[in-house]
Every structure is written in structure tokens, then in C-alpha cells.
Amino acid sequence: MIEWQPWVITMATTIAWVVIITGLLQIGLYIVQLVYAAISLANRPPVSRSSLLWQRYSDRAPPIAVLAPAFNEVVTIVESVNSLLSLQYPQMEVVVINDGSTDETLERLIDQFALQPVDRYYDLTVRHAPIRGLYASPRIPNLLVIDKENGGKSDALNAGINVARSPLFCSIDADSILESDALLRAVRPFIEKPDEVIAVGGTIRLANGSDIHAGRVTRVRLPRNFLALVQIVEYLRAFLMARLALSRMQALTVISGAFGLFRRRLVLEVGGYSHGTVGEDMELVIKLHRHMREQEKPYRIEFIPEPVCWTEAPGDLTILGRQRARWQRGSLETFVKHKDMLFNPRYGRIGFLGFGQILVVDVLGPVIEVAGYILVPLLWSVGLLSIEYLLAYLAITFTFGIFVSVATLILEEVELRRFPKPTDLIVLTVVAIVENFGYRQLSNFWRLRGLWQFLRKQQGWGQMTRRGFQRA
Amino acid sequence: MSTPVRVLVCDDDPLLLELLEFRLAAKGFDVQAARDGGEAMQLLESKPPSAVVLDAMMPFIDGYEVLRRIRENPTLKALPVIMLTARKQEKDIVGALELGASDFLAKPFIPEELVARLIRLTGPAQ
Amino acid sequence: MGLLDLWDISLALAALSLAIMTALVVGRFITERRRRNILEQRKLLMPLLLGGKKRTALTELAVPKWLLAALSVELVQLVRGDERAQIAAAATDAGAAAELQRQARRGSARKRASAVEALAYFHDDKSSETLALALSDKSPDVRLAAAMALAESGRAPAAERLMETLGLGVSENSMLIVSLFQKIAAYRPAEIRDLILLPTVPNSVKAAAIDALSASQDYGLVKTINELALRTDPSSEDLPRFLRALGAFSHPGGAPAVRHCLSAPTWWVRAAAAEAAGRIGMSDTAFKLGEMLSDPDWWVRFRAGEALVRLGSEGKTILSRISKGKAEPARSAARLTLAEQGIPA
Known part of the structure; x- marks a missing residue:
């Protein structure tokens, strides 16, 4: 055994403590979230058949504009639009925004829906690339197509927000697959608390492995691909636990770009989606919080646990890695842009709970955890740390992780039961255990890569090549 | 005895289909059921019925689109179509009739009334 | 609590969660069998x-x-x-x-x-x-x-009792109150009408009662709503609902309140007033509506344009004149409103 200098030992213990305490903070947050999510699920309003929802809400439901951005979607565009037009909702306009596609997306639409150029008086409040033309169909009065110059997803949505006239808009991704009654379900908070609710998010589920027919999920099944399976557990954790709990605390900081319902007027007031960020969906919600807090108006941003939208997750490592790095960059950009809100009493629970969560889970978490992967075992093996430290470290990285994942599955099974077969549950439980060994570490490395990209961009080295919406 | 009148019932609610099948079969109709617009179009083309009861809100191809395709199809053009739908605002009723619906019933509905209206359009069930 | 406890706690929690999950899976297998039975x-x-x-x-x-x-x-x-x-x-x-x-x-x-x-x-x-x-x-x-x-x-119990038990307008502001009132009004319209008249009823509840009755063609309400709208704070969020009801009645009895609200300080009231002016057919507001095409708020301009079209030839003449002028944003508003309606300028 080497005789270490006392200061070296102190340093090693300090490092171990930092790793353990950040880990504990994260786990503490997760456990609190689990409790809140459970309370929220137990108290959620009845989930009714859609025919009953229609009877109850259709007369009161405010008009919604569904904003569907499209960039080079010639293959799927007609099917997607048909599927949107057949959504169950009393008053809805479908606004397709062709974001300067270089393929025949626009021609395809014109052809299929017998579109004709129209004039329409629209708002110019939020900024976006020029609109080249508007098209409508005499046959389908609630369809409008905007043809504009390329500017990316935020830019396309901004154009849609300007042109839409409904008091609410629903933003979706080009590859979002909506449930038929998604709008009817998601609009409920707007009807029940019309004077307070400004935005609503819903659960996004992964369609990998399920049967999809003409833009609808017709049968829920688990994928065979391990990466896709892990992401199913991840999505449950993100939506069923984190977002549901944060919305219960009224500190929800993200509404997924795949499906979100917003009060149009307020989004105009905050200038719409921001340009030049990759986390525009998160940033919009933060801007809304900031705006309402600064105006000192009571408001609510809600989340409904029912699944409203399906999306395809990447099944290969490279694409998934890129996606995760981008997500990380997005949260960091938003965090830094609005850092003055952190622990600022002016922003109340958003500053403390919302931003505190981003700080612990997104900003500090990955860096310290990855440092821990290397340092703690190393320091232990050279005799600088006792076995207690190693075990505590293992508890934080592995066993607590298993607990949180499995507990989310329990919540799902007790409250929602959306997985049809009992064997699905077994598979998911196994995945919830296994993901802690390997996948979790990998995803933290991806996040570090996102941090690196973010730092490079801050230095002005990054280049902006993004044109399409990167469905990955 | 003549062959029973065949009616295609198209709705995405399985319970409503069951109810209609039960009620219409009891009146002597030969009932075919379709769960969505796509299935309805297939059945319409493979063995054309004598009348259609059509929901408006269905996945894939909605009822209005099915109706439009029926009216554009030379062999189906004159087919009696009753819209049976929860969309019952003024513009929905007018819209359906303008598209060529033969009749319009709002949900929740009175099964007796549906039967009476069907018989008015097709003649007695047998 | 020592570090070792942390390890023990984590193990215990993980084991507990797995045990619960196992129980749930077993339960699922059992209900699966029963489910088929139930379908039968x-x-x-x-x-x-x-x-x-x-x-x-x-x-x-x-x-x-x-x-x-x-x-x-x-x-x-x-x-x-x-x-x-x-x-x-x-x-x-x-x-x-x-x-x-x-x-x-x-x-x-x-x-x-x-x-x-x-x-x-x-x-x-x-x-x-x-x-x-x-x-x-x-x-x-x-x-x-x-x-x-x-x-x-x-x-239904008496509407006043419902106000109390449900906390209407106080803790309960759901839009479903309109549906509730509509259902009651189908057989006891007088009770809902009284809510509009009672001074103690909050404005948001009055708005719900008015919404519920606005399809009733009970023109006696127009005078009441008109007075209510004139009395209401011009920045109130309920005022647009009163104005919309007046528009839905399309009765000249609502004109005074609508005219008054065309110059309200808040955009939502001005926009709702413009819309109502068009629906009621208040041709005397045509000039004012033309001015409102320069309003700083897009919704007000949009509603003013729409109302001018509703007013008929007089309104269209004004739109056409402004569309040939130079002053923005009125010019675009007028030009595009006409184009959208397919009316030659």
C-alpha cells in the first residue's frame, strides 16, 4: 500500500462526496417527482370514451389551429394531412407550412387537395422567413397551406402562428402521429380553467414496433430493438414521472415539440419561437413562464398524462447519440439564456423548482456523473477511498436507478395500463434494470458531447447547417 | 320471398356497430359493418349495398370524404346515404346535405327513427 | 446515517420495486384470463x-x-x-x-x-x-x-343554490358552466335570466348565463345585456362575451354598448365591439370601423375589416377607398380583406 499524503486523501474524499451528493440530489428529486406523479395520476379526471368527451366538450371547445411544418415530406405529406383532417375536433383548421422544401411537397399537396392560391389577411407580429404564397382548397374549407422560404422548424411554426386565426394552436412535428381524440383530450384544461391555462402538453409515446396504418397507431406492441425498448422506459420516466410531477407543482419547463397546445395570443406576446436555438420547444415554455411572472398574472401550464401523440424513436446508436447531444445543447442554451431566473424569487417556483431541476439534472448531473465513473473506482482501487464510498457510489449509479425506472413502470401499470400484454411488462422491467448498466453511461457521454458542442458554439466556432427539422 | 335489403353501417365505435347490427337485423336488414372509411370504400366497391349509414368522424378517411367519393362514383352516385354523427352544428348538417347526404341524424339518436328513415329510402327491408 | 446505509436503502428500494412489479405481472396474468371470460x-x-x-x-x-x-x-x-x-x-x-x-x-x-x-x-x-x-x-x-x-x-336544484355549492365565478370558472346553464334554461329559462339581473352575481357567471341564452332568441335580453355592457369596466375580460352575445342577437337594441366599446382602451374589447357592429349591421359605425383599420392591434384591424364587409356596399366602399390609400397598416388590412372575400377593390 502506498502512503498517501493527508491532503490527497482529503481531496479524494471531497471528490467522492461531491459525486455522491449530486447523485443523491438527483435521486431525491426523482423520488419527490414519483410521489407527485402518483398523486397527480390518482386525482386525474376520468378518462372517458371519446364519444363521451365529444358530448361533454364539443359545444364549448375553442377553435384550434393545428400547425404542421413540412420540409421535404413528399412521400408522407398526403397521408399526414389526411390523418390530421380526420382528427375529432369540432372547430379546427389544419395549417401545413411548407418550409421551402426542395422536393415536390408543395406540388403534391396542390395536386391532391386541388389547392388554389388565396389571399388572406394575416398578422405580422412574429418574425419569420418570407411567405411566398397561401393555398386553400375549395373542397376542404379547414385546410390551409403556407408556402414559405426555408428557415427551420421554429421559423415555420412562427409563420403558422401569424397566419392562424384560432385562439389556440397545436404545434406538432412532421412525423408526429396523433391519437384521433388528442385535441379533444388536450383542450380540457383550457375549458375547465379558461382564465388561467395558457399551454398544455401531453404524453408522447414511442411508436416503434407498433402497427401503424395511414397515420394512425392501430395496435400497440413493443419493438424488438433494444435501443427502442430502452427509450420506451426513458419516455415513461420523462413524461409519466418528471413532466407530470412538475406540472403538478406548476413548474413544468418543457412541452414537447411533438405535441403542444398553446394560447396563440400569449405566444405572440413573447415573440413566438426563438430562432437559432435547438431547444425552441423548451425555450418557448420558459419564455411564457417569464412573461406571466413578470406581468404578475395568475396562469397555469398543464400536462395531461394520457398519451396523445406517437413518434418514431431512432433505432441506431449514431442517430440517437446525435439527438441526445442536440437535446442537451438545447437545454443548456435555454438555461444560459434565462440564467437570471435561477433561484430568483421574482420567478417563484419556476426559478427554484423548474430551474433547480434543470441545474441538477441537465447542467451539473451529467458532468459530475461521468467524472464519477472514472474517478471513484480509480481512487478506490489505489486505496484513497474506503469501500463505503464505492458502495454509496454504486447505489447512486445503479440501484437507485433501477428503483426509479421500475417505480415508473409500476405507476404506469397501476394507473394507465397501456401495454396490452403481461409479457410486455416483463420485458420492460428487464429493460428498466439493464439500462442502468451501459446505456445510462452512454447517454451521459452523449450529453457531455452536447455540452462540448454548446461550449464550442458559445465560442463562435460552431456552424449552423440546420435546414430541415432533423427528425432523428 | 325477396332477398333482404343490404345496409352498410360505418362507424368507428364498435358498440354502436353492435347496436345497429342488432336493431337492423331484427327489422330484416342484411347488415354489413365497417370500422373506418377505408374499409367502407372497399366494401362499397366489392359488393355495393342498397343504403349506407355513415359516421362523420372516423380514422383514415372520414365520413365526408367517403360521401364525396360515393357521389363522384358513377355506379354509386344514387346510393342512399344517411349521415349519423355527433357533429350536429348547423354548418355540419348543411355541409353534409350539400355534399349529397340523403338524410341526417344526430347522435345520440333514436334507433326507431333511423329504421323508419332507412325504409323511406330503400323500401321495406325484405 | 452512514454511507453504508445508503447502499442498503438503495438495495431495499430496488428490491421492493421489483417485488411490487412481480406481483403486478402475476396479477396481469390472472386478469388476462378473466378478461376473456368478461368479453364472453x-x-x-x-x-x-x-x-x-x-x-x-x-x-x-x-x-x-x-x-x-x-x-x-x-x-x-x-x-x-x-x-x-x-x-x-x-x-x-x-x-x-x-x-x-x-x-x-x-x-x-x-x-x-x-x-x-x-x-x-x-x-x-x-x-x-x-x-x-x-x-x-x-x-x-x-x-x-x-x-x-x-x-x-x-x-337541477335552483340556480342560486348551484352558484353557492359549486362556487361559480369564485373557485369554479369552467366553460362547462355555460353547458350547465343551457341545460337548465331548456326547462327553467327564467332562473338563468334572473342571474343576469341580480347585482350580486359575478360578471363571469353573468357572461355564462348570457352565452347559454344567446341562442334563445329572447330579445328581451338585449336591453339588459346592453346596460350591463355599458356598466362593465372596459378592460374586463367578460365584456367581449357580452358584446358577442349582442352580436349574436343582431338586434339594434345592443347598438349603444357596441358603439361605446368601439373606443375601449383594450384590444379585446375593441375587436369584439367591431365584430358585433358588423353583425348588428350598424351602418353608422362604418366611418369609425374604417378608422379602426389603423388600430395598433391586428385582431382589431381584422375584425373591423370583417365588419365593414358585413355592412354591405357602404362598408365595401370605405374598404376600397382605404385600400387605394397610402397609410399603413390600414391599406393592407383593407386590400387583403377585400381580396380574401373575393371582392374587387
Whole structure:
């Protein structure tokens, strides 16, 4: 055994403590979230058949504009639009925004829906690339197509927000697959608390492995691909636990770009989606919080646990890695842009709970955890740390992780039961255990890569090549 | 005895289909059921019925689109179509009739009334 | 607490979660078997509920009561008229109503709300009693559902009492209040009308009552709403609803309030007033509406343009003149409004 200098030992213990305490903070947050999510699920309003929802809400439901951005979607565009037009909702306009596609997306639409150029008086409040033309169909009065110059997803949505006239808009991704009654379900908070609710998010589920027919999920099944399976557990954790709990605390900081319902007027007031960020969906919600807090108006941003939208997750490592790095960059950009809100009493629970969560889970978490992967075992093996430290470290990285994942599955099974077969549950439980060994570490490395990209961009080295919406 | 009148019932609610099948079969109709617009179009083309009861809100191809395709199809053009739908605002009723619906019933509905209206359009069930 | 405890706690929690999950999976396998059984029973139940005649067979059939209740409610909701009454009667005989009453008193708020909602279709005394009791449930969702169920079936308590028990306009501001009032107004319109007249009723509740009655063609209301709108704070969020109702009546009796609100300080009131002016056909506001095409708020400009089109030739002349002018944003507003309506400038 080497005789270490006392200061070296102190340093090693300090490092171990930092790793353990950040880990504990994260786990503490997760456990609190689990409790809140459970309370929220137990108290959620009845989930009714859609025919009953229609009877109850259709007369009161405010008009919604569904904003569907499209960039080079010639293959799927007609099917997607048909599927949107057949959504169950009393008053809805479908606004397709062709974001300067270089393929025949626009021609395809014109052809299929017998579109004709129209004039329409629209708002110019939020900024976006020029609109080249508007098209409508005499046959389908609630369809409008905007043809504009390329500017990316935020830019396309901004154009849609300007042109839409409904008091609410629903933003979706080009590859979002909506449930038929998604709008009817998601609009409920707007009807029940019309004077307070400004935005609503819903659960996004992964369609990998399920049967999809003409833009609808017709049968829920688990994928065979391990990466896709892990992401199913991840999505449950993100939506069923984190977002549901944060919305219960009224500190929800993200509404997924795949499906979100917003009060149009307020989004105009905050200038719409921001340009030049990759986390525009998160940033919009933060801007809304900031705006309402600064105006000192009571408001609510809600989340409904029912699944409203399906999306395809990447099944290969490279694409998934890129996606995760981008997500990380997005949260960091938003965090830094609005850092003055952190622990600022002016922003109340958003500053403390919302931003505190981003700080612990997104900003500090990955860096310290990855440092821990290397340092703690190393320091232990050279005799600088006792076995207690190693075990505590293992508890934080592995066993607590298993607990949180499995507990989310329990919540799902007790409250929602959306997985049809009992064997699905077994598979998911196994995945919830296994993901802690390997996948979790990998995803933290991806996040570090996102941090690196973010730092490079801050230095002005990054280049902006993004044109399409990167469905990955 | 003549062959029973065949009616295609198209709705995405399985319970409503069951109810209609039960009620219409009891009146002597030969009932075919379709769960969505796509299935309805297939059945319409493979063995054309004598009348259609059509929901408006269905996945894939909605009822209005099915109706439009029926009216554009030379062999189906004159087919009696009753819209049976929860969309019952003024513009929905007018819209359906303008598209060529033969009749319009709002949900929740009175099964007796549906039967009476069907018989008015097709003649007695047998 | 030492570091070692952390390890022990984590192990215990992980083991506990896995044990629960195992139990759930086993439970799932068992219910899976039962589910097939239930599907079979459901098939038997359908014709009996619809048949109406063989009620004894229905009582003898040994199906779980919750299944009977659930299926009856789903069926009842599909139909109306005699058919609805028949199915409800058959279901009540077989014990569906009793089951729903039980559910309405026990269980989670979600269960109670669903059961209460379903009891709307059951008119026996016990069901009415359960609903009356549910009006003072601790969950606001259940209370509102009970009020809706009672209103739906002609059993609503006095509107003033509902205001109190539901906290209307105080803690409860749901848009469903409009539906509730509409249901009550179908058989007791005077009660809803009185809400508009009573000075103690909050404006948001008055707005709901007005919305509920605005399809009624009761022109006597126009004068009342007009006065109410003139009295209301011009930045109130309820004012647009009053103006919209005046527009829906299309009656000149609403003109004074609409004219007054065209110059309100808030955009939402100006926009709603412009819309109402068009609907009522107030040609004397044509000039003012033309001015409003320069309003700083897009919605006001849009509504003003729309209203000018509604006013007919006089309005269109103004639009056409402004569209040839130079002043923005009025010029674009006028030009595009005309283009959108397909009217040559």
C-alpha cells in the first residue's frame, strides 16, 4: 500500500462526496417527482370514451389551429394531412407550412387537395422567413397551406402562428402521429380553467414496433430493438414521472415539440419561437413562464398524462447519440439564456423548482456523473477511498436507478395500463434494470458531447447547417 | 320471398356497430359493418349495398370524404346515404346535405327513427 | 446515517420495486384470463339489455355488476328517446343503478365523477338522492358532474343554490358552466335570466348565463345585456362575451354598448365591439370601423375589416377607398380583406 499524503486523501474524499451528493440530489428529486406523479395520476379526471368527451366538450371547445411544418415530406405529406383532417375536433383548421422544401411537397399537396392560391389577411407580429404564397382548397374549407422560404422548424411554426386565426394552436412535428381524440383530450384544461391555462402538453409515446396504418397507431406492441425498448422506459420516466410531477407543482419547463397546445395570443406576446436555438420547444415554455411572472398574472401550464401523440424513436446508436447531444445543447442554451431566473424569487417556483431541476439534472448531473465513473473506482482501487464510498457510489449509479425506472413502470401499470400484454411488462422491467448498466453511461457521454458542442458554439466556432427539422 | 335489403353501417365505435347490427337485423336488414372509411370504400366497391349509414368522424378517411367519393362514383352516385354523427352544428348538417347526404341524424339518436328513415329510402327491408 | 446505509436503502428500494412489479405481472396474468371470460359475458349481456322483454334473464345472468353498469351506461349514451328509457329501465332492474350509486359514494374522485355523470340517465329516487348528495362532494369535479347530471335530467336544484355549492365565478370558472346553464334554461329559462339581473352575481357567471341564452332568441335580453355592457369596466375580460352575445342577437337594441366599446382602451374589447357592429349591421359605425383599420392591434384591424364587409356596399366602399390609400397598416388590412372575400377593390 502506498502512503498517501493527508491532503490527497482529503481531496479524494471531497471528490467522492461531491459525486455522491449530486447523485443523491438527483435521486431525491426523482423520488419527490414519483410521489407527485402518483398523486397527480390518482386525482386525474376520468378518462372517458371519446364519444363521451365529444358530448361533454364539443359545444364549448375553442377553435384550434393545428400547425404542421413540412420540409421535404413528399412521400408522407398526403397521408399526414389526411390523418390530421380526420382528427375529432369540432372547430379546427389544419395549417401545413411548407418550409421551402426542395422536393415536390408543395406540388403534391396542390395536386391532391386541388389547392388554389388565396389571399388572406394575416398578422405580422412574429418574425419569420418570407411567405411566398397561401393555398386553400375549395373542397376542404379547414385546410390551409403556407408556402414559405426555408428557415427551420421554429421559423415555420412562427409563420403558422401569424397566419392562424384560432385562439389556440397545436404545434406538432412532421412525423408526429396523433391519437384521433388528442385535441379533444388536450383542450380540457383550457375549458375547465379558461382564465388561467395558457399551454398544455401531453404524453408522447414511442411508436416503434407498433402497427401503424395511414397515420394512425392501430395496435400497440413493443419493438424488438433494444435501443427502442430502452427509450420506451426513458419516455415513461420523462413524461409519466418528471413532466407530470412538475406540472403538478406548476413548474413544468418543457412541452414537447411533438405535441403542444398553446394560447396563440400569449405566444405572440413573447415573440413566438426563438430562432437559432435547438431547444425552441423548451425555450418557448420558459419564455411564457417569464412573461406571466413578470406581468404578475395568475396562469397555469398543464400536462395531461394520457398519451396523445406517437413518434418514431431512432433505432441506431449514431442517430440517437446525435439527438441526445442536440437535446442537451438545447437545454443548456435555454438555461444560459434565462440564467437570471435561477433561484430568483421574482420567478417563484419556476426559478427554484423548474430551474433547480434543470441545474441538477441537465447542467451539473451529467458532468459530475461521468467524472464519477472514472474517478471513484480509480481512487478506490489505489486505496484513497474506503469501500463505503464505492458502495454509496454504486447505489447512486445503479440501484437507485433501477428503483426509479421500475417505480415508473409500476405507476404506469397501476394507473394507465397501456401495454396490452403481461409479457410486455416483463420485458420492460428487464429493460428498466439493464439500462442502468451501459446505456445510462452512454447517454451521459452523449450529453457531455452536447455540452462540448454548446461550449464550442458559445465560442463562435460552431456552424449552423440546420435546414430541415432533423427528425432523428 | 325477396332477398333482404343490404345496409352498410360505418362507424368507428364498435358498440354502436353492435347496436345497429342488432336493431337492423331484427327489422330484416342484411347488415354489413365497417370500422373506418377505408374499409367502407372497399366494401362499397366489392359488393355495393342498397343504403349506407355513415359516421362523420372516423380514422383514415372520414365520413365526408367517403360521401364525396360515393357521389363522384358513377355506379354509386344514387346510393342512399344517411349521415349519423355527433357533429350536429348547423354548418355540419348543411355541409353534409350539400355534399349529397340523403338524410341526417344526430347522435345520440333514436334507433326507431333511423329504421323508419332507412325504409323511406330503400323500401321495406325484405 | 452512514454511507453504508445508503447502499442498503438503495438495495431495499430496488428490491421492493421489483417485488411490487412481480406481483403486478402475476396479477396481469390472472386478469388476462378473466378478461376473456368478461368479453364472453359482455356478448351475452348486449342482446338482453337491448331486448327489453326478457328482463328476468338479465337478472339471472351472473355477470359482475361493474360490467353491467359500464355497458349499460355506454349503450344508454348512444341513443335517446324511448330506447334510452328502455335500456335504463332494464339496467336498473338488473342492478346497474345501484352499482353506480355505490361507485358514486366510494372510491377515487375519478371513479366518483364517472359514476355521477352516468347517473344522469337513471331517474329513480335512489339515484336522485345520490346525485343530490354528490353536490356536496369534496372534489369540485364531482360536484360539477353532479350538477350537470341533475340538470341534464330535469332535476337541477335552483340556480342560486348551484352558484353557492359549486362556487361559480369564485373557485369554479369552467366553460362547462355555460353547458350547465343551457341545460337548465331548456326547462327553467327564467332562473338563468334572473342571474343576469341580480347585482350580486359575478360578471363571469353573468357572461355564462348570457352565452347559454344567446341562442334563445329572447330579445328581451338585449336591453339588459346592453346596460350591463355599458356598466362593465372596459378592460374586463367578460365584456367581449357580452358584446358577442349582442352580436349574436343582431338586434339594434345592443347598438349603444357596441358603439361605446368601439373606443375601449383594450384590444379585446375593441375587436369584439367591431365584430358585433358588423353583425348588428350598424351602418353608422362604418366611418369609425374604417378608422379602426389603423388600430395598433391586428385582431382589431381584422375584425373591423370583417365588419365593414358585413355592412354591405357602404362598408365595401370605405374598404376600397382605404385600400387605394397610402397609410399603413390600414391599406393592407383593407386590400387583403377585400381580396380574401373575393371582392374587387
